[in-house]
Amino acid sequence: MTENKKNEASSRRSGFITLVGRPNVGKSSIINALLREKVAAVSSKPQTTRRSVRCILSTDEYQMVIVDTPGLHEPRHELGEFMMREAESAMERVDAICFVTEAGKRMGAEEDEIARRIARLGIPVALIVNKVDRLRDKEDFWRYLGDITDILKPAALVPLSAKEGINLDVLRHELSRLLPEGDFIYPEDVLMDTTERFLAEEIIREKIFELTEQEVPHSVAVVVEEFKSPDEYPELKRMEIRANIIVERAGQKGIVIGERGAKLKSIGTDSRLEMERRFGYPIFLQLWVKVKPGWRKSKLEMERVGYTRG
Numbered sequence: 255m256t257e258n259k260k261n262e263a264s265s266r267r268s269g270f271i272t273l274v275g276r277p278n279v280g281k282s283s284i285i286n287a288l289l290r291e292k293v294a295a296v297s298s299k300p301q302t303t304r305r306s307v308r309c310i311l312s313t314d315e316y317q318m319v320i321v322d323t324p325g326l327h328e329p330r331h332e333l334g335e336f337m338m339r340e341a342e343s344a345m346e347r348v349d350a351i352c353f354v355t356e357a358g359k360r361m362g363a364e365e366d367e368i369a370r371r372i373a374r375l376g377i378p379v380a381l382i383v384n385k386v387d388r389l390r391d392k393e394d395f396w397r398y399l400g401d402i403t404d405i406l407k408p409a410a411l412v413p414l415s416a417k418e419g420i421n422l423d424v425l426r427h428e429l430s431r432l433l434p435e436g437d438f439i440y441p442e443d444v445l446m447d448t449t450e451r452f453l454a455e456e457i458i459r460e461k462i463f464e465l466t467e468q469e470v471p472h473s474v475a476v477v478v479e480e481f482k483s484p485d486e487y488p489e490l491k492r493m494e495i496r497a498n499i500i501v502e503r504a505g506q507k508g509i510v511i512g513e514r515g516a517k518l519k520s521i522g523t524d525s526r527l528e529m530e531r532r533f534g535y536p537i538f539l540q541l542w543v544k545v546k547p548g549w550r551k552s553k554l555e556m557e558r559v560g561y562t563r564g
């Protein structure tokens with residue numbers, strides 16, 4: 255390495271920061287806002303994120319690998335257990351942890367308990383209080399924070415709105431200060447450490463979360479069976495993606511398909527449009543709905559639909 259390169263490397267910073275918190279507080283939305291790009295699946299329903307995913311924010315000075323995680327909750331089946339293992343292991347060997355909460359919501363005992371566990375890890379913590387756009391009275395901000403700051407002793411506290419873009423620069427700055435010196439881990443143009451196949455599954459699942467209600471979104475898994483890109487097959491003019499939507503019961507299959515196939519058509523159209531934007535090719539998308547009774551409760555079925563830990 256030349257002297258110049260060495261200097262450049264040592265003045266740069268890079269590291270891993272994991273975002274954790276209760277379901278639906280806005281972790282994935284915060285990552286999309288930080289990256290200025292929609293990379294992670296977001297929905298109004300809790301437990302949207304099922305796997306930990308590394309998302310990457312690169313600037314001239316630093317590279318932050320931000321790990322999105324499933325919302326922390328008491329698991330009720332095998333899928334929930336899988337999600338919690340994903341979140342727990344994402345907190346190991348990282349440079350900092352961001353604990354995300356919601357403004358104006360009183361912290362419960364459960365949140366305090368999570369905070370205590372995080373504090374015991376001995377890793378620097380940033381406390382993000384998201385959704386401040388919803389606060390009607392500024393006084394509520396502190397009133398509802400409760401004991402959490404005493405428990406976490408955060409190195410930074412950032413009131414934020416991922417939705418309205420309030421304090422995003424402050425958050426970028428505060429998090430970058432928690433990064434150690436070191437050269438970049440990923441090429442600067444990489445936004446996510448994952449495959450296009452996984453992204454396609456996430457996009458379809460997100461649309462199902464948006465377009466179905468109650469137990470249905472939680473009972474769904476998406477498995478891409480075929481993924482052909484012009485990158486690999488230059489003779490193709492478009493990407494060809496065939497995916498199975500797995501549900502737990504026959505009734506749910508009817509709901510996902512909808513009257514005269516209308517719901518499935520909407521899921522397909524919305525997914526295709528987002529994929530075209532993300533992947534940069536015209537997309538041919540075929541969706542099939544299949545029933546696998548109780549897949550969320552079976553380790554074997556979970557593995558078959560792709561929920562295995564590497």
Ligand SMILES: Nc1nc2c(ncn2[C@@H]2O[C@H](COP(=O)(O)OP(=O)(O)OP(=O)(O)O)[C@@H](O)[C@H]2O)c(=O)[nH]1
Nearest residue numbers: 278279280281282283297298301302303325416417
């Ligand atoms: N009003 C408001 N809503 C927000 C904000 N950030 C996120 N949301 C909404 O909160 C809901 C949950 O957002 P997500 O980003 O999916 O939350 P999450 O913490 O990743 O949820 P899980 O993956 O289920 O743990 C969505 O409807 C978002 O649009 C915010 O700053 N203000």
Ligand SMILES: [Mg+2]
Nearest residue numbers: 281282302303
């Ligand atoms: Mg999420």
